[in-house]
Amino acid sequence: MDKVFFQKIYQNILEHKLRAGIIGLLIVASIYYTYTKFFIPQLPLRYSTATIKKSTIVSSIVGSGQVSTLNKLDIKPLASGIVTDIKVKSGDIVKAGQVLLIIDQRSVSASLIQAQASYNKIVNALTAADLNTYQGNIANAASDLGKSKVDTANTVATAQATVDTAYNNLKLAEGGESSQIMTQSYQNGVIFLQSTLAKLDSALTAADNILGTDNTLANDSFEQYLSMLDSNQINYSKFDYLLVKEARQKAGAAIALLSSHSPHSDVDAALDLTAGALESSIRLFADMATMLTATPPVGSLTQASLDTMKSSVASQRSAATTQYSSLISEQETLVNDKNSYISYQAAYQKALRDLDAAKATAINTVQTKEFALQQAKDALYTKQNPRKEDLDSAKAQLTSAIDNYNNTIVRAPFDGKVATLTAQKGVQVGGQVGDLTAAVTLITAQKIATISLNEVDVAKIKLGQKATLTFDALPDLTIAGQVTQIDNIGTVTQGVVNYNIQVSFLSDTDEVKSGMSARAAIILDTRPDVLVAPLVAVKTNSNQNYVEVLNLSDLIPVTNVNNQSTAKHSPQKVNVQIGLSDDTNVEIISGLKEGDLVVVQTTNPNIAKTTANTPAASGIRIPGLTGGGGGRQGG
Numbered sequence: 001m002d003k004v005f006f007q008k009i010y011q012n013i014l015e016h017k018l019r020a021g022i023i024g025l026l027i028v029a030s031i032y033y034t035y036t037k038f039f040i041p042q043l044p045l046r047y048s049t050a051t052i053k054k055s056t057i058v059s060s061i062v063g064s065g066q067v068s069t070l071n072k073l074d075i076k077p078l079a080s081g082i083v084t085d086i087k088v089k090s091g092d093i094v095k096a097g098q099v100l101l102i103i104d105q106r107s108v109s110a111s112l113i114q115a116q117a118s119y120n121k122i123v124n125a126l127t128a129a130d131l132n133t134y135q136g137n138i139a140n141a142a143s144d145l146g147k148s149k150v151d152t153a154n155t156v157a158t159a160q161a162t163v164d165t166a167y168n169n170l171k172l173a174e175g176g177e178s179s180q181i182m183t184q185s186y187q188n189g190v191i192f193l194q195s196t197l198a199k200l201d202s203a204l205t206a207a208d209n210i211l212g213t214d215n216t217l218a219n220d221s222f223e224q225y226l227s228m229l230d231s232n233q234i235n236y237s238k239f240d241y242l243l244v245k246e247a248r249q250k251a252g253a254a255i256a257l258l259s260s261h262s263p264h265s266d267v268d269a270a271l272d273l274t275a276g277a278l279e280s281s282i283r284l285f286a287d288m289a290t291m292l293t294a295t296p297p298v299g300s301l302t303q304a305s306l307d308t309m310k311s312s313v314a315s316q317r318s319a320a321t322t323q324y325s326s327l328i329s330e331q332e333t334l335v336n337d338k339n340s341y342i343s344y345q346a347a348y349q350k351a352l353r354d355l356d357a358a359k360a361t362a363i364n365t366v367q368t369k370e371f372a373l374q375q376a377k378d379a380l381y382t383k384q385n386p387r388k389e390d391l392d393s394a395k396a397q398l399t400s401a402i403d404n405y406n407n408t409i410v411r412a413p414f415d416g417k418v419a420t421l422t423a424q425k426g427v428q429v430g431g432q433v434g435d436l437t438a439a440v441t442l443i444t445a446q447k448i449a450t451i452s453l454n455e456v457d458v459a460k461i462k463l464g465q466k467a468t469l470t471f472d473a474l475p476d477l478t479i480a481g482q483v484t485q486i487d488n489i490g491t492v493t494q495g496v497v498n499y500n501i502q503v504s505f506l507s508d509t510d511e512v513k514s515g516m517s518a519r520a521a522i523i524l525d526t527r528p529d530v531l532v533a534p535l536v537a538v539k540t541n542s543n544q545n546y547v548e549v550l551n552l553s554d555l556i557p558v559t560n561v562n563n564q565s566t567a568k569h570s571p572q573k574v575n576v577q578i579g580l581s582d583d584t585n586v587e588i589i590s591g592l593k594e595g596d597l598v599v600v601q602t603t604n605p606n607i608a609k610t611t612a613n614t615p616a617a618s619g620i621r622i623p624g625l626t627g628g629g630g631g632r633q634g635g
Helices: 002-038 106-123 128-173 180-211 231-256 264-293 303-338 340-384 388-407
Strands: 046-051 053-069 072-075 081-086 099-103 409-411 416-421 440-443 447-454 466-471 474-486 491-493 496-505 517-534 539-541 544-550 555-557 565-567 572-575 577-581 585-590 597-604 609-612
Touching (some): 053 577, 072 474, 128 340, 180 231, 180 264, 180 303, 496 517
Antiparallel strands (some): 046 597, 053 447, 072 440, 099 409, 416 440, 447 496, 466 517, 474 496, 491 496, 517 585, 544 597, 555 565, 597 609
């Protein structure tokens, strides 16, 4: 019992020691973190940089294989067409460069002549005819520019005049009910009411001359015949006459009190009373027309007299209707004038916008014409002083045309003997892309390198492409070569399909022995004199390539560390477009200029860890070529 008791005590002591140890380690770690975080000074980042410069980028595909001695070589034309001439026969001994056969040259000859003419046109001096044409283009562009300046100036002037008019209208409408526009409109309304009152009086007189309500003697000669066919109609007319008379008196009383300074509400009220009187007047003459229809030409009332009365009633009804419409228009004008400030304000703002648009269009139009004029001048200058890129392009086209022409002449690549002659005069050779039928077979002791390529790379290989050969056993030796054969059938090894190609040596040396390991770099494309950057300087983010750029003036060299500097400001991210690449460099199509400094490596001295930029492309260097080696094509 006592032994168990002491064992428990011992176990508790051990557990407490373990907890204490863990707590002690945590305290030490916290103290160390706090010290390094807040008491040890942080050093700035260090950058290794490279300068953007011009060089040559070569795109190539690299493969490995072995050297062998070729006993039989199939000669396959690089051009396709009809054989027009055969210079050898089976059994002939031929020398390297000797013509074996010729393919139809008409098309390539025409292309060569055209390319030569284009090249000569750039190189040769400007002709008198060309000078007249270019000077005519400049004169036309200058004339267009002058006309555009006049037209746009007129357009802007018109827009400015519209702004001025809109501004004047806006000023007239300021003040609401007290504005000049409202004052003038109500003064016109008073004049209109006064003239309308006179027309109402004239209408009442004309009606009374027929009805005889107030002037009882006016219709004595025919009163007894009025409305004989419908006695009610004359009663309706006389009742209407009294209503018009009453309405006229009310309107007249209101109008009599008006002046050019009367309150607008008084004018509005008089307009409403006058409108009622005119409505009653229209109804009066409508009923009188019905009354006269019910009146026959009897007794002393002749048809001519009856027609005269009908004409008078119709005329008075028409006049009353016209005057009523005018009064309604007058009221609408007053309403519109009350709202005129808002409408004129909107018109003024629109006029200002139209003026700004006219000015912007004028500037854009003139600038476009100025650009066209400058283009015409530049075209003449370029013609008189060809640009290097134009000259290089024409030269490249001429070189391509020469190559196409030379490809129609099939020559022996090496010394040898004609074993078989498959080609026949007048028969097509070359054919479609991928047709590898031999035209001539030579027996030769020429060395070749059999190179294995995967199915992706072999699809880019063509007969006649140049290559460079290097050898593991002879590291200082480089030999030029040429692709002379491509296998149509591949071999599958562990699920990977490979094809063999043959690269023939264009020069020979006894140092290279049959069976030696060889590496061939088949050249796909070459870009001379282009901007290049180190591959490690180019980064990619969301399919966008970019580099980090520093200013030389911002760099502070790090003491005792080669090619490392700190910077006063952080690097600037610059998007770039890249082209071809080799194993160390990549072509910069846009985004940078010669002399820019780009970051190739970032070092954080506080954690002793270096961050090197991830290259955007990779490749293999072609030995012996200026400006770097070969590489796969960049994106």
